[in-house]
Amino acid sequence: MRPMRLMTRRTLTIATTAISLAVGGLASAQQQLGAEVDLAFNRFYDYEEMSDAMRRLAEAHPDVCSLVSIGKSIEGRDMWLLTINDPATGPDTEKPAMWIDGNIHGNELQAAETVLYTAWYLLEGRDEVPAIAELVRDHAFYLLPMVNPDGRAEWFRGPSTPHSSRTGVKPTDNDRDGLFDEDPPNDLDGDGSIGRMWRRDPNGTHRRSETDPRIMERVPTEPGPDGRIRRGDWSMAGSEGIDDDGDGRINEDGSGGYDMNRNWPSDWQPDHVQRGAGTHPFSYPETRCVGDFIRAHPNIAAGQSYHNTGGMILRGPGVPYGESAYPREDRRTYDAIADAGVEMLPHYRSLVIHSDLYPVHGGFVNWIAEGLGIVSFTNELWTDRRIMQDGDARLDEAGRMRWQDRVLFGQTFTDWTEVEHPEYGTVLVGGGNRWSSRLPPPFMLEEEAHRNFAFTMFHAAETPKLRANDVVVTDLGDGLWQVDLEIANDRLIPTRTARAADKRIGLPDILTFEPADGVELLLAGPTVSRLSKTFDPVPHRPERLLVETGIGGRDQRTFRYVMRSDTAPTGTFHYHAEKARDLSIPLGADAAE
Secondary structure: OOOOOOOOOOEEEEOHHHOOOOOOOOOOOOEEEEOOOOOOOOOOOOHHHHHHHHHHHHHHOOOOEEEEEEEEOOOOOEEEEEEEOOHHHOOHHHOOEEEEEEOOOOOOHHHHHHHHHHHHHHHHHOOOOHHHHHHHHHOEEEEEOOOOHHHHHHHHHOOEOOOOOOOOOOOOOOOOOOOOOOEOOOOOOOOOEOOEEEEEEEEEOEEEOOOOOOOEEEOOOOOOOOOOOOOEEEEEEEEOOOOOOOOOOOOOEOOOOOOHHHOOOOOOOOOOOOOOOOOOOOOOHHHHHHHHHHHOOOOEEEEEEEEEOOOEEEEOOOOHHHHHHOOHHHHHHHHHHHHHHHHHOOOOEEEEHHHHHOOOOOOHHHHHHHHOOOEEEEEEEOOHHHHOOOOOOOOOHHHHHHHHHHOOOOOOEEEEEEEEEOOOEEEEEEEEOOOOOOOOOHHHHHHHHHHHHHHHHHHHHOOOOEEEEEEEEEEEEOOEEEEEEEEEEOOOOOOOOHHHHHHOOOOOEEEEEEEOOOOEEEEEEEEOOOOOOOOOOOOOOOOEEEEOOOOOOOEEEEEEEEEEOOOOOOEEEEEEOOOOOOEEEEEOHHHEO
């Protein structure tokens, strides 16, 4: 079964007021983008179509966009990465950057569509939406829609369930019998999906509903009013398939069987502790090339990884004992960004992975947050709460059938079909097909993508932005001068997270001073504020201050210098941080008080 599609539009009407960015510029209430690249976001793209869409975007916007392959998958597919950067405002490596990826699990289709939408809106919107133009001027974006291109391709070529093809496709002995991928699912009814099987059973647990025979009703186990225990006609027989390897189990060793989101260095654990983790961190070519790229770009200050499903904004740690990896200062930053996301994403919740979901060792966002000091989230796209009725009341099975009949026109359900099974005899095969859960209906895909894009842009806009808040020069007499330099960070994300400072991750910030001729620098060091009577001069090289803790979010730091000069001193301060743009501050004689 091919993806459900609606008619492609030349222009997309987007409610840009949903983008709550802390940047200048206002868009009209309804911003219509006259797109150079005609992409529809009411459908899903397979690997080839997704690759072509990325190529078209790069070709249409060569001034700010480039497309490169950062490596090859197990099956040799290119891992395409888009870099969006305005070279008129500097190289991408000299700006705070955001890493955005999706589809590390092959079945999580809308993750890739959301990354593609992000690239499309940034490129097509920068000439029409001032807030987007400012984002592209001031930041770099690295976008990898398909971390697991083989899994995505496997899901499309099927047959699949909503949950299959999560893994990569490297042959793996899932049932540990010495064979590889020898018992895959079997599409017995030929509908292109792997459904459920029910076997006839005179003492069955279920019966078909009299009002809707598509619904399998559980038979009560307690006696009825007449004292008799009711028996059903059917019992669950698992997923659609046969026992290909004759070991008494069905579909237990299909393609792949590992989890690339357990293959990252931070808190990686071997397979007997964390199933699917691989033989060692970066043991798969897909994770290795992602790791190589990110480590080569220390300017990445923010990270977003898209998954499905559940409607969640997730941060680490993945395990309880990792909570110390998120110091109080960092938690404040995470909470402020996630709280904005909860406002922007209906029915989403802000959660901590280990305490609110389940333990994860070796997860991607754990690695870039805890191992690299990048403020990072995983968004679980789509939630069934979007189709609820009566507020928070969940739809029962009959209600879900009404939803799929009335709104989806039956496209996500295969009627039960009798099939002769070699082990079970007559079985019923059918039920929800591979489009039936985890994925938003195509008509809701664009909204889902836009709202998550808006949250991610809010996150990007909160990467560090430095400015000189004040430079105060005081004449101390006898040719001595005191200079107090205040540097402010106007955004939520610090130039160096508390985690990075504590574990010496990356390079510390560096503040240097180049004196003009006739100026001698005697002392330099941090102080509480320019009103303070004391400061802490460094013992060596006052012209080069290491700022180990960086400049916090929405905060400022003050640095005091003592200089010798016949006249008011002049020179230039330079502040360098890995995750912020460099700042140069002139010191002029007219700053004296």
